[in-house]
Amino acid sequence: MDLTYTAADLAFRDMVRGFIEHNLPSDLQKKVRNHLRLHRQDYVRWHQIVARQGWAAPAWPVEYGGTGWSATQRHIWEEECARAGTPPILPFGVNMVAPVIMAFGNDAQKARYLPRILNCDDWWCQGYSEPGSGSDLASLKTTAERVGDHYIVNGQKTWTTLAQHADMIFCLVRTDSTVRKQEGISFLLIDMKSPGITVRPIIMLDEDHEINEVFFDNVKVPVQNLIGQENKGWTYAKYLLGHERTGITAIGRSKRELLFLKKIASEHYKQGKPLLQDPIFASKIALLEIDMMALETTVLRVITRESHTPGPEASMLKIRGSEIQQQLTELMIEALGPDALPFDTDYLEGKADHAVTGDDAAAPLAGYYFNYRKTSIYGGSNEIQKNIIAQMVLGL
């Protein structure tokens, strides 16, 4: 057992840290650190900066543009990005559809899509969930009927993150409704500019627009957009679920947010003393900090072992990671007290330079708290994750 980074790892860390310091635009960094809303261009800009360096998809095989970094190095890179406050590289292309294309796509599909994903030429979104199918994904109803060289797609997807910006959507669609529900599903890539697609915003409880409903009304999709075999889509979707998911803990980001929380707690008072020095509030922060140490160590246990893909323990990482993210925001608004109430969407959207109250640090936090209730719901609710632990890990 040796729980220290090697000299090579430390040198790598310094190297990527230096890259970020020199290349992360300060306006982007400021937006991220201050919890302002990111626009399409903010994501693309950072993605393309990283892509020019060749690091946009570190986990990909080198042949497709990956970096060849070890799992530890990839962890360090993610940690440094989170520490600095870069916009995220969105997962829908790089981490979600790309691995499926690599594993099950044909050469033409690989040649067409992978470079465009790497460079963020296409913005991808994910068409899995439907109104009637929350945790029960396989019950999906959107149909794709083969007519000549095309599929005709009809139905509705929902919870489609950032679909309002998307060029492409990867979808699970039903191509056979006569068989067991898992066996009639196919995996389709669909151009979002196709006639018949309508995107309807779903406004979040913090009034942010980050998810959508996507309606398909007789949308023509060329058969060459089918991944792998017809009716094998469920297998490909499951492959993706088993793919590397330690990033889901967002532990690096949480570490940055812990410092932000401490800053807030040093500037708000209880009985005349900063909250950070109040034994009770400090204890809450400390318990969270300790939970983060435990989670980080657990992540390191997973990524440093020989087969560094977590199995069903990914469920544990997801549960703890989401709970910690939520508790951070919970303590932030608790520190604010009444200062959490003012709500100023103009400031959050970047339309005003300062919040209406003048307190720019406080302005986004209540929305952040409310928005982050999603983390225990999306990506398989925490209840579903506990089912998975009970069944797959514990054999119950």
Added chain:
Amino acid sequence: MDLTYTAADLAFRDMVRGFIEHNLPSDLQKKVRNHLRLHRQDYVRWHQIVARQGWAAPAWPVEYGGTGWSATQRHIWEEECARAGTPPILPFGVNMVAPVIMAFGNDAQKARYLPRILNCDDWWCQGYSEPGSGSDLASLKTTAERVGDHYIVNGQKTWTTLAQHADMIFCLVRTDSTVRKQEGISFLLIDMKSPGITVRPIIMLDEDHEINEVFFDNVKVPVQNLIGQENKGWTYAKYLLGHERTGITAIGRSKRELLFLKKIASEHYKQGKPLLQDPIFASKIALLEIDMMALETTVLRVITRESHTPGPEASMLKIRGSEIQQQLTELMIEALGPDALPFDTDYLEGKADHAVTGDDAAAPLAGYYFNYRKTSIYGGSNEIQKNIIAQMVLGL
């Protein structure tokens, strides 16, 4: 809404408080307040003092020896007993078998058993649970076969509280195994001195002997000991479950224990200050005290309404009552710290005047904590209570 006691209630309170002050033997009070183990004679002595006053079964109809007190008055009496630290009037006779005898027994049974229960001439225990049937009570296997004027009982009961002292046991037994499990059960009263009965102690995790296994090996029970009709026992058992159960919260006792906890917390230190003045420990006590206010008010809501028997909400009272009792003991040992470790059964049993460490207040507390884990298990585990709330209250 008027949340104050009437002048008459207050006069009643003073009256019963005066009775207890004058009649509770100080050696019994000391044992109860200091968490020492009670022996058979301790229970009987107090029961008979109360019986002489005519108050041993306040809730009984006056014709059988009840007091005619209102629900509020009964609550006040229980509260005053708990406050002073009397031994409990054990429920097995007065509150459990007696209501069944009154409702379903014949005149001979009423005439024989009720006066003896009222005066604690017989010590009763409850023969419901069996090794295979925990929460699933109706799956019981102990059989009673009718042979002439007798039933021949074979089988085993378990978790039988204080059976080692008992003169009588009331049992659910199977008299018909050919029908649905609830429909072949009968309610039998059995003399514990009958040949063929063996009592085996089950030692608790604090090494106390308060529960037992009771084995029945061809035990002859006269048919006149059958309550009501053969095979209707499940109905009688359910009647009992629906009977007044607000006492299950033990809120009066918990209020006394809260003061004991505060005393302990004023005598043990953190960073040179009594724990009672430590913001963090004081907060834990205060949260518990507030939970107790909420529970007490909830109990009062139930007993002061016109039909003052709680329905399925009794499950809520049981859950909160047991959790509060457990948290009290948890904070007691937390206050002790390392002083919780010493274990001295001689002192607990009254065989030594003082604990081996000299700290008589501390000596029983770790055992008390461990023992009280039972409160969330017995009387229908808290999980079962939540099932009941979900089904009976919420309609899920």
Added chain:
Amino acid sequence: MHFNLTEEQQQFADALRRWADKDYTFDVRQRIVHSASGVSDLAWDTLAELGMTALPVPEAQGGFNGDAVDMMVVMQELGRALVVEPYFATVWGAYFLKLAGNQHHRLGDVARGELKLACALGEKHARHDLCDIKTIAAINGEGYRIDGTKTVVVHGGQAGALIVSARSAGTQRDTHGISLFVVPTDAPGVALRDYRTIDGQRAATVQFSHVPVPASALLGRLGGGCEMLDEAADYGVSLQCSEAVGVMDAIFGTTLDYLKTRKQFGMAIGSFQALQHRMADMYIHLEQARSMAMLAAARMSCGDADERRRVVSAAKVRIGQAAKFIGQQAVQLHGGMGVTDELPAAHHFKRLTMIELTLGDVDHHLARFIAQRGFQQHSV
């Protein structure tokens, strides 16, 4: 001892429920929230017609002299319907005027629904501490001159007059030297910046620059405002506790309905035991919270200030815990729908959260509970 409502209380509750079900539906409420003013004159007039503005006002000033228990009934209904009108701010302000005893005409205006009030008490950095005051009230001829800034003044922008706390002596955190005033919002030197709050209400930053007020604007004794603040804050907390119970009742009900109707894996999600137990936990929280709201309302007028402080703080603590659990779990049980703006549940959750963050949170009231006489007592 009994927990029954009077016939009049039940009638008030029924009238409000009928009005909200018909005229203050969720859609109506959302339109009001997103309107320019953020409040509805029509709704206000209806509340006045229903007697709600008169309810807390003494009979001598044309009111019904309602006590905290009467107000409990009203606030629960307003909470249930998520009413965003400046009712609580006005009633709370009126309590200060009642305590002061010298503001009869203003109380009459309140009773008739002609005057809205707001309480300009909190300051930046004071967080939950109402006695942490930098605003200054200097002697100015026969009267006073007020300088300072009050933050997050709920419905300050909708009020005709403000209850203002200021320091006439002492230093920032002294409990002595605090004085209370009533100041018209159109007084010279009063500048309001009105904005939305995340729970759909309005609040304002209020700046006082050399604001002259007459001697008659002083509420109670000069420098003796702390006790009045303490009692009035308890009144406000007691009302907010009742509102929170109404909100929880509503969100609990919709969540229960959702569990019974939403299907996953071919069955109602309410048939899953883990969710059933969660719902049972929510039910227990709700009933404990309800008990504490009743107890706090009853003890507001018990005449024993120690007991009042102790019980009101206990209620805010217990209800704060319940509100967090019920709010978070209601959203969780609604799944993705729970985090959208479209369902009432999300708005109930936001309101519950903000109630917890105003007038002292769980930790604030826990510390206050501990500081009361009696907590340290342990004679068995």
Added chain:
Amino acid sequence: MHFNLTEEQQQFADALRRWADKDYTFDVRQRIVHSASGVSDLAWDTLAELGMTALPVPEAQGGFNGDAVDMMVVMQELGRALVVEPYFATVWGAYFLKLAGNQHHRLGDVARGELKLACALGEKHARHDLCDIKTIAAINGEGYRIDGTKTVVVHGGQAGALIVSARSAGTQRDTHGISLFVVPTDAPGVALRDYRTIDGQRAATVQFSHVPVPASALLGRLGGGCEMLDEAADYGVSLQCSEAVGVMDAIFGTTLDYLKTRKQFGMAIGSFQALQHRMADMYIHLEQARSMAMLAAARMSCGDADERRRVVSAAKVRIGQAAKFIGQQAVQLHGGMGVTDELPAAHHFKRLTMIELTLGDVDHHLARFIAQRGFQQHSV
């Protein structure tokens, strides 16, 4: 960075596991607990033969120079089997002797299994504070004279020598002026009162009445004991964390088995979702605890005292939380059986509870964590 055990570490673990499965079964353990001495000479000799007493001792004194990670492996196995022999007390005592550097012969005796140690540090009213000391070490010719009483000295009655903390200067709670000594239990003036603990171990009240000790008995610098106490306490905590993980592993395993085999309402109780989720929560606690035990063991020898204190206290906090949850829930899930003396689970629960109450509980270590440099830092 890696988390793998060395081959030797794995061999130690395997050897201990084999021994416990065969010769230190639950029944054997219960007989030892209820025996007059409360410990087993045979078990002790076996531990010595297996190299366990030599493991933490420096090579120069005949040991294997094992570090905290090596000890982690051992303590997990001893925890799993609920071993009640005076091993931890001895190893912990030996750490003081190592730090002192002047006790080579005693360390040799420890390595050979010929000397058992115990740490007489705690005093009545000090609770978790090892620097709250009334015991006096007065100058006495060339040496010292010790007077005072130490309480709950685990395995004091089974030890050949005691590590004793005493005040050579300063007042009761000063961090300076603390000195450490090694004192044979048969020294004149040492009186031990041995008793059982509720988790099946032994402890003693130790009274020192004019106990003369030579200058050579002083460990480290006169008056400089506080730092040594601090480091050695961290070592002890790190070992207890590892033991706790072993105990949790065992109780988790038996509870899981119970859920799979116990039937109610015609099915295994492990098929009820509420219990499945409880078990998932226990699993998460266990894995977080395991991570922290590893981190604490690794950081014991990192050379950075700040980092060591921070991580060790964090580990005790996280493991204390896990121990309480896992212990209580394991008992709950066992139902009535869980509260009887008959099942190992009850004894695992008792041991877990007592680990939490010794060497600083959650709140103690949380306060220590907060007090470390770095907690207040918040530059983003």
